[in-house]
Amino acid sequence: MIQIILPTILVVIILVIITIQVIYPRLWMELSFMMDKIQTSRKIKKYSKQAIPTTAVDLLETHARKTPDKPFLVYRDVSHTYNEVNKRANRLAHLARQSGIKRGDTVALLVRNEPAFVETLFGMAKLGVTSALLNFNLRSKSLLHCFDVSQAKTLVIGPGEDLMNQATEILDDLKLRGIRIWVLDSKGLPLPDGMQSIEDAMNNNLPPDKEELDSNPPRSVRQGMTLKDPFVYIYTSGTTGLPKAGRMSHYKMMASGDLLNFFKMNADDVVYVTLPLYHVSALFFGLSNVLNKGATMVLRSKFSATHFWADCRKHDVTIVLYIGELFRYLLARAKEPDDADNKVRLAVGNGLGADIWQQVQSRFGITQIVETYEATESNFGIMNLDNKVGSVGCWGPLMRTFCPIQLVKFDHTTAQPVRDKNGRCIVVGPGELGLLICPVNKTFPLEGYVGKKELTQKKMVFNVLRDGDAYFNTGDVFTQDKKHYLFFKDRLGDTFRWKGENVATTEVAKVLNEIEGVIETSVYGVSVEGNYGKAGMAALILQPDVKFDPVSVFKHVTNTLPNYACPRFIRLPEMLEHTATFKQKKIQLKQEGFDPEIITDPVFFYHSVERKYVPLDKEMYTNIMKGVLRV
Numbered sequence: 001m002i003q004i005i006l007p008t009i010l011v012v013i014i015l016v017i018i019t020i021q022v023i024y025p026r027l028w029m030e031l032s033f034m035m036d037k038i039q040t041s042r043k044i045k046k047y048s049k050q051a052i053p054t055t056a057v058d059l060l061e062t063h064a065r066k067t068p069d070k071p072f073l074v075y076r077d078v079s080h081t082y083n084e085v086n087k088r089a090n091r092l093a094h095l096a097r098q099s100g101i102k103r104g105d106t107v108a109l110l111v112r113n114e115p116a117f118v119e120t121l122f123g124m125a126k127l128g129v130t131s132a133l134l135n136f137n138l139r140s141k142s143l144l145h146c147f148d149v150s151q152a153k154t155l156v157i158g159p160g161e162d163l164m165n166q167a168t169e170i171l172d173d174l175k176l177r178g179i180r181i182w183v184l185d186s187k188g189l190p191l192p193d194g195m196q197s198i199e200d201a202m203n204n205n206l207p208p209d210k211e212e213l214d215s216n217p218p219r220s221v222r223q224g225m226t227l228k229d230p231f232v233y234i235y236t237s238g239t240t241g242l243p244k245a246g247r248m249s250h251y252k253m254m255a256s257g258d259l260l261n262f263f264k265m266n267a268d269d270v271v272y273v274t275l276p277l278y279h280v281s282a283l284f285f286g287l288s289n290v291l292n293k294g295a296t297m298v299l300r301s302k303f304s305a306t307h308f309w310a311d312c313r314k315h316d317v318t319i320v321l322y323i324g325e326l327f328r329y330l331l332a333r334a335k336e337p338d339d340a341d342n343k344v345r346l347a348v349g350n351g352l353g354a355d356i357w358q359q360v361q362s363r364f365g366i367t368q369i370v371e372t373y374e375a376t377e378s379n380f381g382i383m384n385l386d387n388k389v390g391s392v393g394c395w396g397p398l399m400r401t402f403c404p405i406q407l408v409k410f411d412h413t414t415a416q417p418v419r420d421k422n423g424r425c426i427v428v429g430p431g432e433l434g435l436l437i438c439p440v441n442k443t444f445p446l447e448g449y450v451g452k453k454e455l456t457q458k459k460m461v462f463n464v465l466r467d468g469d470a471y472f473n474t475g476d477v478f479t480q481d482k483k484h485y486l487f488f489k490d491r492l493g494d495t496f497r498w499k500g501e502n503v504a505t506t507e508v509a510k511v512l513n514e515i516e517g518v519i520e521t522s523v524y525g526v527s528v529e530g531n532y533g534k535a536g537m538a539a540l541i542l543q544p545d546v547k548f549d550p551v552s553v554f555k556h557v558t559n560t561l562p563n564y565a566c567p568r569f570i571r572l573p574e575m576l577e578h579t580a581t582f583k584q585k586k587i588q589l590k591q592e593g594f595d596p597e598i599i600t601d602p603v604f605f606y607h608s609v610e611r612k613y614v615p616l617d618k619e620m621y622t623n624i625m626k627g628v629l630r631v
Contacts, residue, residue, distance in 0.1 A: 029385055030398045033262055037402075040258040044251060048227045052219050055250045056231070056257075056291055057125050060086055061216050063294045070267075072290075073115050074298040074315055080115050082294075085122070087214040088115075091202065092123030094213055098205045099180070101154060103128030103225055106233070108150050109278075110134045110143075110167060111158030113301045116184050117277050118287065120156055125231060128222040132233040132245060133278035135501070136163060137562035142243075142507060144170040149245045149450060150233055153178070157195075159185035168192055227251040233450055234280060236376035237495040237504035245450040246377035248280075252447070256284035257292025262385060263346055263370065265319065267294040272317040274303040274326070275349075275500065280376050285348050286321050305329040309364075312342045320344055320366075323500040324351030324532030327360045332627070340365030348372065351500070351532040354390030373488060375474050376502075377459065379444045380405070388485050396484040403444060406464070406471070407434025407478055412587055415475050415492035417461055425464045430482045433489060437461055437471040446472050494586075496525030496534040499564040503536055508567065511560045512538055515553060517546030522576050524586045526569065526593040529625045537569040539589055539601075541576060548572055550604055550613035558611075568631050569594040570613055572602045596621055606631075 047054040060082065063070065068083035101107065107124050109131050111117040124131050132150030134143065136158075143166060147155065155174065157167050164183065167174075174181060175194045186197040206213060231253045233245035271290050275282040290297040298315045300307070303326055312320065326349075340363065348370040352360065360366060373392035374381030380403055382393040395405060408425040409418040410433075417425040417435055428434035440446045440460065448456030461471045477490040491497065494505040505523035512521040520541040525534025542548060548570075557566045571594070577585040592598050594605075596618055604613035605620060614620075623629040 026386075026394060026396060027398065030394075030396065033385060034398070034402055036258065036261050040255055040261075044227065044254050047254065048251070052222050053225065053227045053250065054254075055125065055222075055225075055227070056253050056288070057122060057222075058219075059257075059291050060089070060122055063291070067294060070294065071296045073118060074296060075115050075300075077314075085115060085119055086216070088119040089122040089126065090216055091206075091213050092120055092198075093126040093217050094206055095198070095202050096124060096129065096154075097127055097217060097221065099201070101127060101129055103222060104130075104229075105154075106130045106132055106150055106152040107154045107156060108132040108134055108147050108152040109156050109158070110136055110163055111156065111184065112136050112160060112163070113273065113277050113282075113299050114158065115299070116158050120158075120184070121232070126217050126221070128225040128229065130230045130233060133235070133283075135235060135278055135562065136166075136276070137501075137564065139166055139562065140169050140560050141511075142561065142565075143167075144173055145507075146235055146243055146245070147174070147179075148177075149235075149243065151450065154180045154182065157181065157183045159187075164191075164195075167195070171195070225250075227254065228447075230447075232283070234278065234283070234376050235502075237502045237507075242507050243502075243504055244377075244455055247447040247450060248283075249447055253284070253288055254292075256288040258289075259285060259383070260289045260319070260346075260348070260370075262383075263368065265289055265293055265295070265346075269293065269295045269318045270298060270316055271295060271319045271321070272298045272300075272312055272315070272344075273321055274300045274308070275321050275323065279500075280374060281321055281323070281349060281372075285372070303329075305333055309336075309339065309342060312344055313338075316343050318343050319346045319348065322347055322349035322352065324349075324353055325499060327352060327356060328530065328532070331356060331359060331363065335363070339363050346370060350374075350392070351497075353532060357389045373476075373486070375476065377447070377449065378438065378474055379440060379446045379472055380438045382486060391485040391487055392478075394483065394485045395480070403438065405436060405438045407432075407436055407480055408464070410435035410477070410492065412492065413585075416473070417464070423463065424466075425461070427465075430480055433477050433479055435492065436474045436476050436478050436486075437464065438474065440470045440472050491525075491534075494524070496536075498525065498533045498535055500533075501562070501564045503565050508536060508538065508561065508565055511557060512540065512553075512567075514560075515556055517543045519543055520576060522584045522586060522589060523567065524590050526590060528568075528631050530627045531631060535569065535631050536565065536567040537571065537589075537594060538567040539571045539573050539576060541574075542572065548602070548604070548613075551611075554606070554612045566606060568606045569616065570604045570606075571599065572604075574601075594621070 063082040064086035069081050071079040072082040072085050073080040107129055121131050132152050134146055157163050171194055181195045182198050183195055184198050227250045230247045231250045232248045234248050235243045236246050237243050271286055273282050273286045277283055345367045347366050350372050352371055371384040371392050384391050384393045407428050420426050459473050461473050464471045475492045478486050480486050495502055508523045509521040518540055522539040526537045528535045603616040605616045607614045
């Protein structure tokens with residue numbers, strides 16, 4: 001009897017497995033991914049119950065103790081071990097503590113991609129201090145705005161004369177606010193009144209005992225801190241308005257360190273980071289995962305297509321971080337016989353177009369591309385686990401039980417969901433455009449923005465499918481196919497992305513409105529063939545007696561705005577359309593783009609070589625669309 005039953009049971013099990021594989025081929029992959037997330041959640045929950053929670057600081061100190069000579073950072077071909085980085089972070093922590101900086105305070109960092117960034121970040125974190133990560137491309141009023149938003153009382157400036165000059169532009173305002181300013185490497189040069197070199201600050205405030213300075217501050221200085229406290233502030237424009245500082249908690253930093261578990265990341269991996277560390281991608285996919293695994297991160301101050309693969313080969317890089325433009329620049333270079341001669345097995349990032357996806361894999365020999373989606377301030381993220389071309393990932397029935405995100409109908413003008421007769425949002429079907437929203441609850445809390453609660457509330461949608469529910473409005477439009485793969489389509493609202501950065505149209509408009517003779521400005525993003533994101537375009541209404549000055553306007557925007565925010569096209573219409581409530585209508589402007597055969601108004605192009613705006617004609621338009629003329 002047993003001899004008959006056992007084979008029958010085995011056959012049934014095999015049939016069940018085959019049936020599941022046919023009906024839901026991704027089941028085992030999704031189960032594996034979810035189990036990893038559950039284990040991460042349990043681990044961090046355990047940390048959160050400690051009197052003083054385990055944070056990224058403890059991970060750094062543990063690696064410095066257990067593997068002191070392991071390279072943590074490689075910068076300009078120089079290795080910086082875990083022990084060396086930890087010691088330098090300790091010295092900054094002791095200085096900050098001696099200077100009265102304490103748990104709960106905020107320090108703003110204006111530092112490029114280099115070891116000094118990581119050392120300062122962790123030096124402050126050792127005290128339970130939040131670091132506001134300033135975009136080092138910002139100038140003048142934009143920089144001052146972001147500093148003020150952080151509510152910081154101390155500004156740390158990294159090495160480099162250009163950073164010093166940027167801070168000098170707002171020095172008078174900072175002095176009026178009573179801000180302490182430290183310069184990490186002044187190269188012995190005299191500093192303006194109001195700035196102090198970090199060396200002088202240490203000499204004046206710290207004892208000469210080197211052993212004491214190199215030692216970890218006592219964990220007790222973080223007494224009272226929780227994993228919900230902010231580790232850093234990262235800036236975003238959301239969908240409207242000026243840049244806002246998004247809270248990124250210690251919980252998020254720790255959880256992010258397990259994001260690449262599914263792809264078997266380990267201590268032997270070497271991660272190449274050319275993206276700015278003040279962004280989510282570099283900080284959470286890069287630094288957090290490297291630190292969690294005790295791996296190595298190769299840092300470059302900025303992306304270089306010329307040196308990219310040479311760096312990867314030189315340092316045996318196994319994982320690279322990207323934005324879509326990065327690979328377009330690499331593909332634009334002449335083919336080399338050693339293009340695929342590298343150890344890169346994983347590329348992680350966002351914005352890689354389906355049109356070049358397979359070219360990237362075949363030409364550079366990259367085994368797996370992990371396209372991701374995560375808005376800076378959002379409470380969830382999506383990852384492409386199985387190389388589906390063009391997709392940010394699959395969110396099937398099993399994943400929806402874990403996190404029931406929705407794609408709903410929306411209004412282009414308001415960037416808000418459309419409601420049915422019962423006041424509920426309308427879920428769209430496969431292939432339809434839908435606004436992505438995510439539930440906000442205990443499992444997926446929204447950490448929100450610094451400042452007034454209204455800033456965070458504006459990103460919320462309530463009573464979506466039932467009374468009392470709450471969702472986060474990403475402001476981003478997706479489609480989903482019948483197999484539940486998600487594809488990013490567009491960003492709603494006034495902000496747009498260009499060169500991997502968020503551009504706040506309100507901020508750009510304010511700068512353009514400062515130009516003498518400008519009555520009104522409408523700023524928006526337009527698509528450019530072969531480029532990810534949207535290029536900035538501005539429609540200017542001038543006073544009747546004022547002529548457009550292409551040289552002075554170019555000079556004004558380049559002196560005031562970071563390069564990525566400077567409008568690439570300027571249009572001079574006779575009037576702008578408005579709604580009944582006097583809001584600008586931008587949909588038609590966006591649709592018309594910058595095609596001189598569609599637009600009868602004068603259009604000018606941002607010419608970086610001639611250093612002025614030049615009239616855009618049909619030939620120039622064609623060259624831009626063919627990629628001959630870089631935007």
